[in-house]
Amino acid sequence: MAAESWPAPAMALGASADQACLPAQANDLEALGLPEALPPDWRQRLLGAFGQALEGQRGLRQALEACVGCGACHQSCSFHLGTGDPHNTPQGRADLARRLYRRHFSPRARLLGRWGQPRDILDEDLLGLWRAYFWQCTLCRRCTLFCPLGIDTSLVTRACRHILAQVGQVPGHVAREFLGILGSGNGQGLPPAAWTARHQALEEELLRETGQAMACPVDEQGADVLLIPSPQEPFSQSATYKGYAKVFHAAGLSWTTSTYLNQASNPGLWLGPRQAALVGRRVLEATRLLKPRHIVVAESGQGWAVLRNLGAVLAGGLAGEKYLKAKEPLHICQLSSRLLKEGAFAGVLRPQALQGVKPVFHEPCQVARSGGLGQEPRRLLKAACLGWLEMPKPVGGPLTLCCGAGGGLNAPELYQVRLAGLMPLARALAQAQRRQGCTAVVTMCATCQDQLGEGLAHFGLGLTVHGVHEFLGQALYPSRPAEARP
Template identity: 35%
Template sequence: MKIPMLLATADEMRKIGITPVPEGKRVSAALQLLDQYRSFARQLSVMLESCTGCGACAQACHSYRGTDDHHNIPAARAGLMRRVYKRHFTWLGKALGIVGGAPQLDAQTLESWIDYFYQCTVCRRCATFCPLGIDTGEIVLAGRNILSQLGIAPSFMVTIARNELGAGNNTGIPQPAVLDSCAFLEQELRDETGLDIPIPVDKPDSDLLYLPSSSELFSNVETLMGAAKLFHALGVNWTISTTMLEAANYGFLFNLELMKEFNQRMRDTAARVGATTVVVGECGHGWRVARMCSEGANGPLPFNLVNVLDFMAERLSDLALRKLPLRATLHDSCNHARGTGLVDAPRRIMSACVEEFVEMSPNREKNFCCGGGSGLLMEEMLEIRMKLGKMKGEQIRRLLPLDYVAVACASCKAQLPLVLGHYGMEEVRSGGVIDLMGKALQLNRL
């Protein structure tokens, strides 16, 4: 299936430090990059050589079940790289060549990489069901990295990466706008609670640096307000920072060098405000990068790193929470559940904050992706995104009547309302786990 994704121009790529490879040299450059990647990440070779084609991943994949496209079967998608690898980097492929049925890498193959590596949300559900544990998501990320080094990447993702490296957040919000937004939210908190609840910005000598999603300043404000109420109730000396107002790290999704650069900013920002603890907010891949990639990217962390869900779940006994009159469920973010094993904390919070907590089926590490992960939130991909969200829609429909779908990931927060509307469930609300916790908090009882 050809995708309508808009690719970045050469000028856009240069703005993030990538010089595009001329079209006539892309094939040879791609082979060199694949060779470098398999040497750098030896597990790539193991995964490319191990697949038996058993088909266990097919029904596990929301992309295949939503699009009914053979190439979206994880094994088939990985095969787009596997055939190239076997032809050029195994002794049998080199000996038999094209006679053995393994085609050489060509421009058409690179086009197929673009189409299918960007219909995968890197949810890694395939790895959960593969009898050999082959992680097609890692193969997809390798392909995206190679494409980006050739100068091929989505304009949407390149723009976000440039904003992260420039302004320190996805949407390029400048410092004055951050200060204005926080002042507005502080007034909202005052109107709601009658208390002066601060949202500190760039406060020196802070014990804790909170990394929200920048969307919490304009579309997911209930999450930042909820976090502010909870930190206030716990007496935490905290701050956000205008130099890094973003849990997300889009470089992880298509270019590792950009990922490393933005990851370093987390360290620099924590040192600037004096924080000994960094709390990563509601962002799935942002938490995965911080938790799983930081030391490999830039060395040992000089601070305690914790997810906001774990941080709050450990302090439930210190908070006065009432149960909201809601029938609610939890959508497990792929990067939380399968990427870092973060499944218990949100359930402890939900059970403390709503009258009726019901589980999706399947759930935890076997939950289906919402269809909007790995940076695929571009408008031109909306039709495909709705197909990728089909399985999530079916999961939620089985729980009706339902009041609320809680999710601790900014990408999922952007995708789920559209999925709910597309599949005729507009009456079901969705939002953050910390949103609910903030609404359930009884400040007057502390």
């Protein structure tokens, strides 16, 4: 179905209330150190966790108190635009938390106690709404830019996910991904042998495609770069991944990946501070094992946003590691942009290799609003492509629309939710295709690539999807025609 002809959903409260994640198994909850699902005292536990969240996060109480209900955030939210459900607005979602806040934690509640307060509304119906709607938000933070008071509703969503975890309400896919990282270094359960074999195959593919012998090392000590990628990149997004190898080869940099940690994103962020720290600690440990000069995050939206915000913590943990030239991580676009400015690609870059491709740049929400990157990917696209396009201003730059798949929404059972979240962006891309003549979408997030590759076909958009480093790599070392390969 063409995106622009997809009718806007009717406004219906609870329209997406039945779109909930499948729960984690009891053995996974035990491995996470979390209680069983809904223990007998779950109400007391939930309220206790809510109180601790308010004590530990100053911005949470402000976000719950400050909202005046103006509705400015409603039309900013891709999931509200895609589902038509008033609960699926930033305000509506946070109001589910405000019900408990006003009853138990607000200044009025502290002053009056139970006297004069409404009846206790903490029941399994409200809990079910929490389970559904706090997992229909990607924490993209677009709503924050539209709120006249600057309320960051992602604080509420993240806090309520942590609170739910304290009563055993954890999505099964998040639990499995987190435990997979602790077990095999990535949430997909790829063992070291499979990771190494794939990198050996990539070296052979690069040699056939370009005629150049390029290394794709694994677990090598003392490299210039320790690359922390998304685990699907060497497999389903290999063109982008090969672009990294081409950049390092052109610049004369040695690089490696680690089988101890080969996933940039941190699912612990959705479970609680302790779980997020456990994944973050693996970055420190992988660095100490391999002793690189730089830590570089690949094209991962959430992975970069989290590691960037943990930069000072990482720097403190790595303060004594003399082999590091920089204690804080770099994004691959920062590194490549720096190499470009220093002339590392002079005489090698051939943007004419991409002649005939007219991509529009979709800026990932975690990069545009939480990642501090703006000019670097554009500088690379300008160098690699003879013609590329920006998204229209209302949905470009910091106002970029979410793809609908990040923030832990990658469960199969949330497929319809992801399509609904993608619908506003699909409409904008359809407009860019019709008015600007774009033929492709280029982005810098592995999750965006997966979501757009699958979702745009649903909307009938014949746009191919690429990574920034796929284009940069192709401009550095174009693939030879099949008939010219050995």
